[in-house]
Amino acid sequence: MNNRIMENKRINGNDLIALGYKENFALGEALKINKKRLGFTREQMIVKFTEVLTNPDAYLEDAIFQPLVAALLNVDEVAKNVITLKEGKQAYKIYGKEQIEDGALLQMDVAMKLPVAVAGALMPDAHQGYGLPIGGVLATTNAVIPYGVGVDIGCRMALSIFDVPEEHLYVHHDFYKKVLLDHTKFGAGHGYLKHERVDHAVLEHHAFETNDFVRQLKDKAWTQLGSSGGGNHFVEFGIMEFKESDMALGIEKGRYVALLTHSGSRGLGATIADHYTKLAKKVCQLPYEAQNLAYMGLDTAEGQEYWLAMNLAGDYASACHEVIHEKIKTALGAERLAMVENHHNFAWKELWKGEEVIVHRKGATPAAKGVLGIIPGSMATAGFLVRGKGEEAAIQSASHGAGRLMSRTKAIKTLAPDALKSMLLDHGVTLIGAGMDEAPMAYKNIHEVMAAQEDLVDVIASFSPKIVRMADDGSRED
Incomplete structure (x- = not known):
């Protein structure tokens, strides 16, 4: 060498x-x-x-x-002082195992050995992360794991379906592109100047008064309210196709212009995640291979602090999407038929086999019976509006997307820009920003991922991206 x-x-x-x-x-x-x-x-x-x-x-x-x-x-x-892990390999359900790398499987094996672990599942888009793998679902008893939630707390999908026929998007393509450019801002650390900022009820959330650490994050939260992160976060227009009418949503069979957004809690969530992960590691010393799964009991002051801060970050992430969607809806002058939102990178109090547990979904979509969710593909491949089936073995969860096939570094080094341009052209997609690390070829086949979770969700409609905006500064916040 x-x-x-x-x-x-x-x-x-x-x-x-x-x-x-x-x-x-x-x-x-x-x-x-x-x-x-x-x-x-x-x-x-x-x-x-x-x-x-x-x-x-x-x-x-x-x-x-x-x-x-x-x-x-x-x-x-x-x-x-190190906490002892459970012995042996604890069983958990794996969906689409043939598509999941060994590193993610090993991380899930370790997570299932935690003394507080009750049940787990691995979604077909899973890949290796920090602590719990991305695509990992873990139910615990009275304990929350900051790295089981993830760095971008409350990261979510939000979908607005407009009463606008698809032809309008094609005829007025440049107008739609300008709307995205005028009403979105991207990238880690990026935000709005004081005269550009908007107010929202979330800024008056009582959790901002929890302690001095959270209180000092409020101005950063206001600055970034209504902006989007780096990495795989996006704001995009596309075509929503309902092959059958959906009575629950009140939408008839047809093809509609829709807005789909993906982003999280920005600097607020990242700072909270970093602070409480370090705190968890101080109060919960685990063996070396499990140290990123350090947890805090919800009956402790530290656990309660994080729980409040996590929920604040989740509400803030939702507010960011609301601001974006309202700005764009106003700019379009369109009527909205329906709005659907779901989040991942979060922990919920839920019942599992009659017992209250804390369900961590790190890069996994809630899919309780009847619950709506959005599972995107990539910048040039289909996404899906789904309705959960409430599958107990999956802890009522589904994938949060296609999942990475290769690392960002490998994608940048091996994928050809010309191949990306050709794929975008073939699918009629206009791309604003993004890098080769977000090329569709860096992701798993979304149709194979969906096939692996037919027991978890029913597909209600499909979404085809047409004008996509992502960060162009190389920042990573996913």
Whole structure:
């Protein structure tokens, strides 16, 4: 292998284990040090890690490696306070297993060993994340897991179906494109200037007065109210097709112009997630392989604080979608036939087999019997309006989308821009923003994903994207 490539290749956990490190908190400290890119070559870092492991006393005063030395010398002491996981592999239902990577399966296996875990399920769009895999559903007893909820708390889909025939979108394409450009803003950290901001009842939410930490987030929340995140978040116009009339929604068979949005709780939710994940790890020490699943009891002050903050973030995410949809509805001057909204990256109090549990859906859609949900594909593939069947084995859940087939890094390195342009042209899609990491080829086949969950939802209508806006600054907030 080329020496320059070897020097730049980052050391990983397997490399450290090969040197003799154990899978415990010392390994975690070593990986933290390695991430800092301290100016050493890969081979020099290997030598340093070997020396620290062999003779930790020599590095007691070393500014770089002292945290690793402390972890190595206190492994036994730390272990005394670590919560013991359940033994053996606990059963859980997997949908579309052939499409799910091993990393996600391993993460779900670990989650099911938590002492508070009651039941679990893995959706067909699942892929590896932090803590609970994305697409993972986990029911616990009286405990909430910040990384079981996710970083973008309350991330959701919102759909407005307008009393506008599909031809209007094609004839007035440039008008619809301008509406998106004029009334949406994207990207991590981006928001509105003071004279552009809108007011909403969520800003008066009592949870903003919970404590000083949450209180100081209010201005950031106001700044970003009505904006969308980076990564896979979008605002798009498309065609909604009902092959049969839906009496519950009051929509007749036909094809309509619709607005579909995907975003979450922006900086508010991300800051809450980071703060309470760190707090959970302090009060709940788990074995190394499970440390990102640190939980807080709902009978503790910390657990109650997070629960209030999580629900605030969820209400705020909903308010962001409401602002976007109202702005665009006003700009169109259209009548709305129906609006449907559902969220993921959240925890709910629900009954499961007669017992109250906390159901974490990290990248999974609620699908209780009769509950409406939206499962999108990608910027150029179909999405679906669905109605839940209440399947107990899935803990009344379904997928939240197609799910990633490849990492963002791999997509950027391997997918061709010309292939994306050709696919967009074939599907009649106008794209504003986004990068190759969001190309449809980076996602699983949505039709295969839907086929794997026929027991979980009924399809009510399909959505075909036509004008799609996403972040174009490379930010990630999903």
